[in-house]
Amino acid sequence: MLCSIYKSTKKEGAYLYIAKKDDFSEVPDALMEMFGKPTLVMVVNLTGRTLAQVDVDKVKTSIQNEGFFLQLPPPPENLLEKYKEQKAQQK
Secondary structure (H helix, E strand, O other), X not given: OEEEEEEOOOOOXXXXXXXXXXXXXXXXXXXXXXXXXXEEEEEEEOOOOOXXXXXXXXXXXHHHHHXXXXXXXXXXXXXXXXXHHHHHHHO
16 A cells, blocks of 8 residues: 655644545645645555554554544653652652
8 A cells, every 4th residue: 555644844743644645635624734734755655564653554544544644743751750750769
């Protein structure tokens, strides 16, 4: 399964996966507005491939059912909470 991957110009770390290059017809307008002007990163064959940040099967299923897959960056790590947990474990 081929798909095109675009990065967002408005949201750092957000990527949009679609089935056909430059065909955003199945992506909701509100999402496109939030995403900004898409910048093509690559066209990739998902068959037999793994992806670094997301499960490739979730991407395939979403593209087949919804027409797209939106990858968002993981939430920022709360360093203060992590520090508190480490301090608590040291006691």
